[in-house]
Every structure is written in C-alpha cells, then in structure tokens.
Amino acid sequence: MSEVTIRDVAKAAGVGVGTVSRVINNHPSVREATRKKVEEAIKALNYHPHTIARQLSLGKTSNIGVVAPFFIRPASVERLRGVETILAEHKYDLILYNVETKERRDELFETLPRGDMFDGLLIFTLSPSDEVAERLVNGPIPVVLVDASHPRISRVIIDDVQGGYMATKHLIDLGHERIAYISDILESPFEHVGASTLRYQGYQQALQEAGIPLRPEYYRQDQHGVLQARKMAHDLLSLPQPPTAIFAASDTQAIGVLQAAQERGLAVPEQLSIIGFDDIEIAEYLKLTTIHQPLFTSGVEGAALLFQCMEDPARRRQPTEILLPLRLVERATTAPPAGM
Amino acid sequence: MSEVTIRDVAKAAGVGVGTVSRVINNHPSVREATRKKVEEAIKALNYHPHTIARQLSLGKTSNIGVVAPFFIRPASVERLRGVETILAEHKYDLILYNVETKERRDELFETLPRGDMFDGLLIFTLSPSDEVAERLVNGPIPVVLVDASHPRISRVIIDDVQGGYMATKHLIDLGHERIAYISDILESPFEHVGASTLRYQGYQQALQEAGIPLRPEYYRQDQHGVLQARKMAHDLLSLPQPPTAIFAASDTQAIGVLQAAQERGLAVPEQLSIIGFDDIEIAEYLKLTTIHQPLFTSGVEGAALLFQCMEDPARRRQPTEILLPLRLVERATTAPPAGM
DNA sequence: CTGTTAGCGCGTTCAC
DNA sequence: GTGAACGCGCTAACAG
Numbered sequence: 001m002s003e004v005t006i007r008d009v010a011k012a013a014g015v016g017v018g019t020v021s022r023v024i025n026n027h028p029s030v031r032e033a034t035r036k037k038v039e040e041a042i043k044a045l046n047y048h049p050h051t052i053a054r055q056l057s058l059g060k061t062s063n064i065g066v067v068a069p070f071f072i073r074p075a076s077v078e079r080l081r082g083v084e085t086i087l088a089e090h091k092y093d094l095i096l097y098n099v100e101t102k103e104r105r106d107e108l109f110e111t112l113p114r115g116d117m118f119d120g121l122l123i124f125t126l127s128p129s130d131e132v133a134e135r136l137v138n139g140p141i142p143v144v145l146v147d148a149s150h151p152r153i154s155r156v157i158i159d160d161v162q163g164g165y166m167a168t169k170h171l172i173d174l175g176h177e178r179i180a181y182i183s184d185i186l187e188s189p190f191e192h193v194g195a196s197t198l199r200y201q202g203y204q205q206a207l208q209e210a211g212i213p214l215r216p217e218y219y220r221q222d223q224h225g226v227l228q229a230r231k232m233a234h235d236l237l238s239l240p241q242p243p244t245a246i247f248a249a250s251d252t253q254a255i256g257v258l259q260a261a262q263e264r265g266l267a268v269p270e271q272l273s274i275i276g277f278d279d280i281e282i283a284e285y286l287k288l289t290t291i292h293q294p295l296f297t298s299g300v301e302g303a304a305l306l307f308q309c310m311e312d313p314a315r316r317r318q319p320t321e322i323l324l325p326l327r328l329v330e331r332a333t334t335a336p337p338a339g340m
Numbered sequence: 341m342s343e344v345t346i347r348d349v350a351k352a353a354g355v356g357v358g359t360v361s362r363v364i365n366n367h368p369s370v371r372e373a374t375r376k377k378v379e380e381a382i383k384a385l386n387y388h389p390h391t392i393a394r395q396l397s398l399g400k401t402s403n404i405g406v407v408a409p410f411f412i413r414p415a416s417v418e419r420l421r422g423v424e425t426i427l428a429e430h431k432y433d434l435i436l437y438n439v440e441t442k443e444r445r446d447e448l449f450e451t452l453p454r455g456d457m458f459d460g461l462l463i464f465t466l467s468p469s470d471e472v473a474e475r476l477v478n479g480p481i482p483v484v485l486v487d488a489s490h491p492r493i494s495r496v497i498i499d500d501v502q503g504g505y506m507a508t509k510h511l512i513d514l515g516h517e518r519i520a521y522i523s524d525i526l527e528s529p530f531e532h533v534g535a536s537t538l539r540y541q542g543y544q545q546a547l548q549e550a551g552i553p554l555r556p557e558y559y560r561q562d563q564h565g566v567l568q569a570r571k572m573a574h575d576l577l578s579l580p581q582p583p584t585a586i587f588a589a590s591d592t593q594a595i596g597v598l599q600a601a602q603e604r605g606l607a608v609p610e611q612l613s614i615i616g617f618d619d620i621e622i623a624e625y626l627k628l629t630t631i632h633q634p635l636f637t638s639g640v641e642g643a644a645l646l647f648q649c650m651e652d653p654a655r656r657r658q659p660t661e662i663l664l665p666l667r668l669v670e671r672a673t674t675a676p677p678a679g680m
Numbered sequence: 681c682t683g684t685t686a687g688c689g690c691g692t693t694c695a696c
Numbered sequence: 697g698t699g700a701a702c703g704c705g706c707t708a709a710c711a712g
C-alpha cells in the first residue's frame with residue numbers, strides 16, 4: 001500500500017529527492033512554484049514519509065519511554081495521563097513499559113537506557129540503585145524520575161516522610177494513641193527505599209514526638225491490594241487491644257480497611273478512624289480522609305522536566321528536584337476515638 | 341556512549357560485518373571459533389544493535405500500537421493490562437495513544453493506519469466509520485478492534501444489547517416497573533454506535549417485553565464521570581414519580597448514583613435499587629450489583645488475535661469475531677421495590 | 681534555488 | 697564459512 005517512497009514523489013514531480021525532503025520539512029529555500037508541484041505529487045500519490053527511516057536519518061525518534069510499575073494502579077494511571085498531555089503537545093509518542101516482576105525491571109533497566117527507540121525516559125516509582133543510576137546518567141538519553149528518587153537524577157517527588165507524619169499527626173491531634181499503619185511490602189523487590197518506607201518513618205516520627213510508644217504489632221505489610229489490606233485490617237482489629245485508628249499507605253488499601261470495618265459492624269469514624277494516601281478519584285465518593293498528592297501534576301511536571309533536559313543537555317549535569325506539595329483532606333473517616 | 345556500531349565490532353573481532361550480523365541473529369552457518377571471537381568483541385565493546393536501524397532493515401518494528409480513548413477509565417486500564425501481558429510474552433513493545441477529543445481521534449485514524457512505527461494496531465472502544473474501516477483493511481498492517489465493532493475488521497466484543505437486557509430484566513424480575521437508565525452521551529463524537537446506545541436498546545427491549553411503557557424522563561445522558569452521574573441521579577430522584585431502580589451504563593456512573601442516594605438518605609437497596617455495568621475492581625467492595633464483562637480477557641484475546649493476523653495475513657481477509665460472555669453479579673444494591 | 685551523493689546502522693544476497 | 701557490496705527510506709552537505 002503505502003510503499004510509495006520519496007523517490008517516487010521526486011520522479012512524479014520531476015525534481016530531486018532533496019527538494020522533496022525540503023518541502024516536507026518546510027525548508028525556506030524552495031521556490032513557490034516547485035513547492036506547489038511537489039505538494040501536488042505528494043497528495044496525488046498519498047505519500048507519507050516513513051517514520052522509521054526518518055528516525056534513523058535524524059538520529060531522533062520523537063518517542064519517549066515510560067516505565068510504570070503496576071500501571072493499573074489508579075495513581076500510576078493519573079500520572080500517565082499527565083505525561084500524555086504534555087507529549088501530545090510536543091507531538092511525541094509514548095512507549096509504555098509495565099513492570100510487575102523483579103526480572104522484568106532488571107531487564108528494562110538493562111536495555112532501556114541504551115535509548116535507541118526514544119529520546120527520553122521517564123521512570124515512575126522505581127528508585128534506581130547507585131549502579132543503575134550511574135548507567136542512567138552516562139547513557140545517551142536524559143532520564144527523569146517521578147515518585148522515585150536518586151541524588152544524581154532529575155526527579156519529581158513528594159516528601160513521603162512528611163506525608164506519613166501529617167497523616168499520623170492528624171490522628172494524634174484527634175486524640176488517638178492506638179494508631180496502626182498498614183502498607184505494601186517495604187523491602188519490595190522493586191524499590192530500594194519505597195514511599196511506604198518513608199511514610200512509615202513519618203509515622204514513627206509523629207508517634208515519638210507525641211510520646212506514644214511504637215507497637216510492632218500495629219504495623220502490617222503485604223502485597224498491595226484491597227483484599228490484602230482487608231485481611232491485615234481484620235488481623236489488626238482482632239488484637240486483644242485493637243487500634244482505634246488505621247493509617248493506610250494508599251487509598252486502595254484504605255478501601256480494604258473500610259471493607260473490614262464494615263464486615264465487623266464497626267462504625268467509621270466513631271469506632272474506627274481511617275486515613276489513606278493519594279486522594280484518588282473514588283476517595284471523594286467514599287468520603288475518605290486522606291493525604292492528597294498531585295498525581296496528574298506529577299506526570300505533567302515530569303514530562304516537562306524531561307523535555308527541558310532533552311533540549312538543554314547541560315541540565316543533565318545539574319539534577320533538578322521538583323517537590324510537590326501535600327495536603328491533608330479531611331473527610332468523614334476520621335474523628336476522635338470512642339472515649340472522647 | 342553506545343555509539344559503538346556493528347562495524348566496530350567487526351573490526352575488533354577481525355571479521356566482516358556480515359559475520360557479526362550472523363552471530364547476533366544466531367545464524368547457523370558460523371564456525372564456532374569465529375562465533376566465540378565475535379561474542380567476546382561484542383561483550384568487550386558493550387555493543388547492542390541499534391533498534392531503529394534494525395527495524396528499517398528488517399521492515400519490522402516489534403511494536404504494536406494501542407488506541408485507547410480515555411485510558412484513565414478503569415475498564416480501559418484493565419484491558420490494557422491484558423494486552424500488555426501478551427505483548428511481553430512476544431517481546432513486543434506497546435505504543436499508547438490516548439484520545440480525548442474528536443480531533444485527536446481523526447488525526448490518529450489518519451496517521452496510524454500507515455503503520456510504519458508498528459506491526460499491528462489495536463483499537464479500543466472506537467467503532468470506525470465505513471470510510472475509516474476501508475482504509476484500515478487496505479492498510480499495510482492488521483488491525484483488531486476491542487470493545488468496538490465493524491463487520492470488515494476482526495474484533496473482540498460483548499453483546500451490549502444483551503447486557504442492557506440482562507440488567508433491566510433483573511430489575512423487572514425483582515418487581516420494579518419504574519426503571520431509569522443513565523449513560524454517557526449516546527451521540528458521542530467518538531463512536532458511531534457506542535456501547536451505551538446498545539445497552540439502551542437492551543433496556544428498551546426488556547421493558548417492552550414486560551409490557552412496561554418507556555418513559556422518556558427516565559433516561560438521562562451526560563459526560564462520563566461520577567459527578568455527572570450523581571447529578572443525573574438527583575434529577576431522576578427529584579421527579580414527581582421517581583424511579584425505584586436505576587441502571588447505570590458503567591460502574592463508575594453507578595458510584596455517582598450511590599452517592600446521590602446516600603446524600604438523600606435513601607436506603608439502598610430498600611428504597612432504591614442500583615445496577616451497574618463492567619464489574620470493575622471496587623464494585624465488589626461497594627457490593628454493587630452489576631453486569632460482569634471480561635475486561636482483562638478482552639485485552640488478552642485482542643492481542644492474541646492481532647498476533648494471529650500478523651503471522652497469517654490470510655486471516656485479514658476473513659474477519660474473526662470473538663464474543664465474550666456476560667454475567668449478572670448479584671450483590672447488595674438490588675432488591676424488590678419498597679412496596680413488595 | 682535545486683540535483684546529487686554520502687551516510688544513518690543493520691540485514692542480506694552473491695561471489696569467493 | 698565468510699567478506700564485500702547493496703538496499704531499507706530519509707536527511708544533510710556539497711556542488712552547481
């Protein structure tokens with residue numbers, strides 16, 4: 001079908017391929033009459049430059065790669081949408097890499113930085129090791145981290161420690177002392193120091209500051225998911241002295257906690273306070289109190305930063321950090337504990 | 341960095357580029373000793389074949405394109421994940437195109453079928469016009485539709501009419517007669533005959549069969565989203581004779597209805613029955629009665645079908661239709677109407 | 681202004 | 697078994 005090449009157009013228009021190329025790329029030095037002729041030939045033959053050939057010749061792909069672990073998670077999707085918005089503006093295409101296993105991550109970290117295939121790489125949520133980071137900074141294409149961190153690489157992040165602190169502090173201010181924390185697995189095979197770990201630190205910090213002793217049995221971790229969170233909540237609530245408040249490291253997990261409370265006939269927030277993290281779309285419907293983080297914005301900022309790095313290679317030497325603000329959104333799942 | 345080419349390797353190994361190429365592609369006719377030498381040179385120089393150059397030479401990209409309107413919607417994401425699973429198996433990459441406007445859709449339908457950039461195209465939810473379909477079948481690469489339909493193109497679909505019928509029939513069987521239907525906008529700028537329209541037909545069919553007259557005021561449409569659905573539900577429930585049951589064209593919209601009911605202090609399902617469509621993940625948590633459709637599977641099947649078409653061009657002449665089964669999932673948001 | 685030519689990096693015949 | 701040349705489709709530098 002579209003096997004018509006630039007040479008066919010040149011022949012049909014009675015000009016050389018160079019001229020056709022110039023017309024395609026709006027090169028100024030082409031006489032109007034010639035341009036006209038070529039454009040007609042292009043239309044007549046329904047010619048379109050071959051993208052791949054163009055990429056090879058130009059040494060530029062107009063693609064950017066995005067590595068998004070568990071891109072099904074609402075948070076990743078929102079970020080992705082932010083990225084996509086910017087890419088569409090720049091007429092760039094998006095090559096998406098999902099990663100759900102350690103092997104896949106390693107494979108990607110091995111092959112992607114080579115950077116044929118795209119002009120820039122965005123990595124979500126996966127903080128690279130020093131070794132990988134080294135390869136990244138020395139690689140041929142710029143890399144930007146979103147929701148992940150490494151001192152040598154530009155990044156868009158939030159202060160997860162502060163987020164954990166804010167959530168816990170809110171509960172403490174309400175009068176809670178028996179506060180549990182649930183999260184996905186901290187020593188994740190994926191992340192060196194993941195968000196959940198940092199939030200846990202914030203949690204500890206807030207408790208300590210309030211003089212509330214840390215109880216190991218009040219901390220649970222399991223794979224990310226509603227079901228697992230529900231089970232953890234049940235375990236927690238079966239304790240001889242159950243928590244009066246639960247801080248979930250993500251809204252998705254908070255949903256599991258809500259579900260468990262509902263199954264036990266526990267009134268929320270009267271008998272159990274619940275706070276989540278992220279502020280995904282349904283959080284509002286569920287009236288879930290949570291820590292809001294700018295998800296869509298993180299994608300926008302990440303992509304914008306990447307484009308800056310692509311245009312100005314100097315920026316790669318001096319990694320930029322964009323810190324996005326966090327906000328407590330009080331809705332209806334937190335309140336003072338029963339006795340107060 | 342990775343500017344080392346096949347020629348460098350050839351030189352380093354003291355052989356010709358042809359031999360290096362043969363080694364890379366495991367061509368049998370290479371002496372073991374030579375192969376050894378070349379492989380060492382490759383490792384020593386940290387050589388990796390340039391993907392784009394390879395693609396141009398081969399005339400094959402190992403990419404597939406996916407057009408996913410509103411890929412933020414939970415349903416699209418689930419489908420995407422199904423696709424991704426198959427692609428990873430085949431070592432194919434995924435180029436994602438979001439579309440949220442009519443212009444973007446037209447642009448994509450114009451440029452994508454040209455099919456440099458990828459070896460196959462998957463289109464979600466957008467049923468092409470006859471004209472576009474024509475271009476698609478004559479284009480250089482195979483196309484498969486998922487959740488969209490056209491007689492000349494292979495597709496993975498569900499029976500939306502039956503789905504609408506099932507949902508409505510369930511309500512009727514429960515004893516409801518005042519049944520409303522809400523959906524996104526039927527004459528969507530995107531779809532010629534979208535799923536919501538077909539479900540509406542099923543709805544009408546079920547009512548008619550039961551001898552229940554159709555009430556125009558019981559049908560509302562607006563942009564897809566929780567907020568819009570909530571408003572439509574409020575409008576419906578403010579009617580002099582409000583419906584006793586609402587069928588929402590998607591679970592996301594059903595959430596809006598749930599929210600409205602909650603705001604009005606209407607007990608669900610005692611005072612209002614609600615049924616959704618899709619069975620997305622949170623539906624279970626919300627105990628939402630809904631029509632389950634195999635979302636993840638649709639992605640898997642679509643991708644698998646596409647690969648078949650890519651391997652065997654003959655299949656393109658004879659479009660395949662894969663019809664996925666629907667299932668009523670009764671949970672806790674539907675019950676007989678108040679009086680019964 | 682415009683035609684011609686030399687690559688971009690790799691796969692693949694075709695002789696040796 | 698292996699090297700050299702050609703071609704994929706396009707852009708850019710160089711003549712004219």
